[in-house]
Amino acid sequence: MITPSTIAVFEHVMKEFAAELREIGLVIDREPERIHEFLHMPSMQAINHMMIPPEYGGQPIVTIGNERYYGLSSLERVITIEKLAAGDAGAFLGGPGPSMSSIVMMDLADEEQKERFYSHFMKGASWAFFAMSEPEKGSDATDIGTRITRQPDGGIELNGHKIYIGNGSRARVGLVFAQTNRTPLGIQIALVDPSMKGFTATPLDTMGLCALQISHLKFEGFPLEEKDIIGRHLSPTKRGLWGALRTFHRMRPSVAALALGVAQAAYDYVLEHRSIFKEREKMELERMEMRLHSLRSMIRNAAAEIDHDAQKGYLASLSKIRAAALAEEATELALDMMGPGSMMEHPLLNKWYRDARAFEFMEGTTSIQKINVFQAYANGKMQHA
Ligand SMILES: Cc1cc2nc3c(=O)[nH]c(=O)nc-3n(C[C@H](O)[C@H](O)[C@H](O)COP(=O)(O)OP(=O)(O)OC[C@H]3O[C@@H](n4cnc5c(N)ncnc54)[C@H](O)[C@@H]3O)c2cc1C
The missing domain is CATH 1.10.540.10 (Acyl-CoA dehydrogenase/oxidase, N-terminal domain)
Structure with missing residues (x-):
């Protein structure tokens, strides 16, 4: 509690x-x-x-x-x-750490798969990837080109590309979303061992969050076994895309919290490094402080709501929209307040300014979050908030 x-x-x-x-x-x-x-x-x-x-x-x-x-x-x-x-x-x-893959594993995997997945982190530090986005189709979770195909000899193969995958080049275990047929129920999640033949990962150059090493992953004739399909013990309606949507709802408040953390760091930095402010600047800082407080409450409410009902994602979407915007504004404000040349003279602010731009894309862009909020409104779910 x-x-x-x-x-x-x-x-x-x-x-x-x-x-x-x-x-x-x-x-x-x-x-x-x-x-x-x-x-x-x-x-x-x-x-x-x-x-x-x-x-x-x-x-x-x-x-x-x-x-x-x-x-x-x-x-x-x-x-x-x-x-x-x-x-x-x-x-x-x-x-x-297992990061967001752990949510899928907790919800959908069977005992053997959980033992296999979590054992990686017991041997020492290890990483997991969660590979859903594909080149030019990140926002459309249903339009997946990566395929799981069953061969005449009984073997199973994974083929396709994934892009912008966090820790993709250093992970020792991963989850990959793929299609078995062109219906939403055809989406399956495979538990993969990246040390197997048929897998390559290339880190991408990014402006912000460089430590995350987002990567381009290729699966070419990558071998799978039946035991690698997550949720094989569940009905088709309770795995695949359904599992992914629950994961996104549960992770979204965390992405909002990441963005809030960066916004708070930028705000605190200004107070630590400057003591005298003009009236206009004081007002701007006060306004920022209030927005940080109110966003924190909103994110915590969204998280508590998701813990109560994992289908209720609209408050999480609203907080993610606000948090991504506030991180951008707070880092801009901090650079502005530290004066000309602040990008060069304050490497941390320079970094946070770049990092803040990534939150817009993680876990769904603002446009996609707005669609989620609108759907909740149209379906009458928001009236019970
Ligand atoms: C730092 C970082 C880490 C990431 N980590 C992962 C990861 O670990 N695993 C993973 O699978 N993915 C990851 N991603 C990818 C991320 O989920 C995608 O970038 C995101 O879903 C957007 O997809 P896209 O880049 O293909 O943009 P697109 O889907 O091509 O969208 C481009 C633009 O069009 C808009 N748009 C798209 N569809 C609609 C629509 N229907 N209505 C209105 N506007 C629309 C979008 O808002 C956006 O502005 C990561 C991204 C970043 C930046």
Whole structure:
């Protein structure tokens, strides 16, 4: 149970981890591969275990009395992630751990698949990818070109391209969305081992969140077995796209929390580095502070609502729309307040300004979130908010 005093303990623990991420943020922004030098840090070890249920070996990220928290609820995640992102969003995202793939695994995988997946993180730091987006079709989750085909000899093959996949080149296990036939129920999720033949991953050059090393993945005659299909024990309506939509609803408040963390970091930076402000500047900062507060409440409400009903994604969509915009505005405001040349003189602000531009795309763009909100309104779901 999360109470105001629990939140205070969470925030205190995360503040220490955030300080570590801040230390390495600029280094791994320039040289993402150097993340391997920092995996011994307590923050990285905690991130590696975040969202792993205890029955699969997960270690708590926070312990309060007899209560242990593993980052399994959306509310725990938004409190945690906001603080870590205020340290450095890139370092957090580029850090190890199962990340959003864990939600699919918890919801849809069978016991053998869960054991196989989580065991990667028990041996030490490891990464997982979640591969849905394809070249030029990221927003349309139903239009998937990657195919799972069954061969006459009984073998199963995976073929296709995925793009912008976080930690795609360093992951040792991954989930891939693919079609078996051209219907929404034909979408399946495969659990893959990237060390197998038929897989290549190329890191992409990006402007922001460079530590995340988003990558272009290719599957060419990649071998699968029946046991690699996630949710094979469930009915077709309860896996594939249905599972993906639940995952997106559950992860969306976390993306909003990431963006809020960056916005808060930029705001705090100005207060730390300047003490005298003109009246107009004071007003701008006060307005920003109020928006940060109100967004935090909105994100926490959205997370609590998703924990209660994973189908209710519209508040999460609204908070993601606001958070992506606020991160952009807050980083711009901070650069503006630090004066001419601030892009050169304040490398952290320069970095956060670049990082903030990525949130618009993660977990669905603003246009797609607006469609979600409109659909909830049109279906009458918003009246019960
Ligand atoms: C940092 C980062 C990390 C990411 N990590 C992952 C990951 O781990 N796994 C993964 O699968 N993907 C990942 N993505 C990809 C991300 O999910 C996609 O970028 C996103 O879904 C948008 O897809 P797209 O880039 O193909 O844009 P498009 O779908 O081509 O959209 C282009 C523009 O058209 C608009 N548009 C599209 N469709 C509509 C519509 N129906 N109505 C109105 N406007 C529309 C969009 O709003 C956008 O402005 C990541 C992206 C980033 C930036």
